[in-house]
Amino acid sequence: MSGAVIDPRQAPIRAAPKKALSLSWSDPRFRNIVWQVVVLGTVALIVWYLVQNTTRNLAARRIATGFAFLGRTAGIPIGEALIDYDPSISTYGRALLIGLLNTLKVAVVGVVLATILGTLLGIARLSKNWLIARLSAIYVEVIRDLPVLLQLLFWYTALQGLPTPKNSFHPLPGVFLSNRGIKIPVVEWETPFWWALAAFVVGVIGTVAWSRSATRQQEATGVRPKVWPVALGFLVGFPVLIWGALGAPFAVEMPVLRGFNFTGGATVSPEYSALTLGLVIYTSSYIAEIVRSGILAVPTGQWEAAGALGMRSGTVLRKIVLPQALRVIIPPMTSQYLNLTKNSSLAVAIGYQDIVSIASTTLNQTGQAIEGIAAIMLVYLIISLSISLLMNWYNARIALVER
Amino acid sequence: MKRHILSGAMLLGATLAFAAPAAAQGSGSATIDTIKSRGMLVCGVSTGVAGFSLADSKGVVQGIDADTCRAVAAAVLGDVSKIRFVPLNTTNRFTALQAGEIDLLVRSTTWTLGREANLGLLFAGINFYDGTGFMVKSASGVKSVKELDGATVCVQPGTSTELAIADYFRLNKLKFTPVLIQDQNEIQNTYLAGRCDSYSTDASGLAAFRFQQGPKAEEQVLLPEIISKEPLGMMVRKGDDKFFDVVRWTLFAMLQAEESGVTSKNVDEMLKSTNPDIRRLLGAEGDLGKAMGVDNKFAVSIIKGVGNYAEMWDRTVAPLGIPRGINNLWNKGGLHYPPPIR
């Protein structure tokens, strides 16, 4: 492209000449500022009035107010927590934090699994294999039509149908399935593991750097050096080497049946399993449709052109179609992620202690309903905004860059 | 399920929108005025506990809590049937009362300082003295709570029960895993399915649960320990002393009627009694009822409608096999001690 030709799409949008702001009603910028100040001021005034009124009325009804309860000892029992919790010393603030972490535990795992399952189902529904396509279609239609609460209760009841701890299924050494959940062995964590983890992070950076340089070489020479042996070395070899050099500690804590239940090892509770399973299955049916419509949105010409180049259909899907389909897929996908997160509040029905469950117990024990509900709203707002921001950023990154 | 959020939102709405309840001109009680103009008492009860508040085959809510509500309707409106029941679970009961969805809460609710100090609500009396108990399956062979170390316990959240068992297990250096589900049916089914080794709530609730198992009742045993005091009673909003008085003395009138031998059968005869205690109770003498802001013969309406405390007991909780025990009158070894009506 020679310097003389200016592509209007690439040139920065031509800005109007800058003019000083004049304090006159005829200046649109001045008008805008005035209106914004007026609107903001009114909203602030209304909020202030409502807050004042609420506090006064709560005081008149002698209902406790304020957030001091966050620092008080909770006393409420909690079934599963990612951080230490003891009802006799931990505070309501910590209890709510556990609720938040429990919600995230469902949301993050749920989003990842629902995406994988949904994508596979969406692709399967377009399969040329009649049986696979039919099965996937039936799955989607049936699952989408059943209320999610019903599905959660179904899975919870189903998991309760597992045998008692004494008669539990024992598919692998150290793994037990019973109506008390899934018991798995855990590796006792020791300092060398931290170092190995650090080595792994270094390995990730190294792998990314290597793959970038491979891309550059490919562009320059047309031959792409192999990436996987280097990646393997960086990601597995290096951490293992570090761990080995530090004495290779390895002790496994096995669950053992003692008294009523298993002790030792880690537990995946039936409540968590039912909630995650239910949400993943439900959401994946929507994601499947999104993926399917995304793929269908890519013109058949793209398939044919790639086919003409001699690519196999799997390769076409991965390298040509999916990247283009993603642009159609991402925005509706975002709302599915938000749905999954919000649906996780149905946890109360099956006894999983998410933020809603713990906040509602807290508001019931402390009597501070408004603060409790404010906490729930704040948590969902933050999670939803984070998901939206992340997805918008990703969307912008993969958006069509015209050349 | 989302009801507590709804009630909470209503409470928020109510407190946002209106000024503090103004002193009404009518009876001097905003709640009594509302009840009278509505022609009906709205009473919060449980979602279904046999002996306390459970709809029978005709849809009529039966039980000691329901009858306590009816007695208040009789005192205020002179008619036990002018009542509407609102079923509430453990986590939405207080907000419902705070927000004014109900006039009165009689829902096996334990009187504690925390609730009275924080909720803007007040206990008007104790209609049942209870305590936290534990149910286990007979097949488990467990004989005492002390053997429950490491057990999984099913319990409803937002209750005094969950606090009591957390305290008890810590004090006795025992460990337990809680499973907390709001809905009563769901928590009971979860226990029955074997997710929990034990189900804990007020001993009365456990007796009701066992009773409802019918022929399978033998499979469940109540452990001997009662680990906490759970005085269950009637709750009203703070700031309406007149209504508070009516609720409180409604229960006392029923207890006094039992003590004085007045029943739904003999109440008309008793009106002719020469015993001044009975004459004052029934409003044949003095104007105590009127002074309280209700009909002078309010106790007659109550006793005709639901009977005295013993009659209410025999009709509601006795069939569950719960002994009268500490719920007897003070002169029969129990804790019920109605102050003098004079």
Ligand SMILES: N[C@@H](CCC(=O)N[C@@H](CS)C(=O)NCC(=O)O)C(=O)O
């Ligand atoms: N007395 C305790 C426990 C009350 C309670 O949960 N009672 C149970 C069993 S007696 C109940 O009423 N459940 C019925 C329901 O949830 O609707 C409290 O006030 O927190």
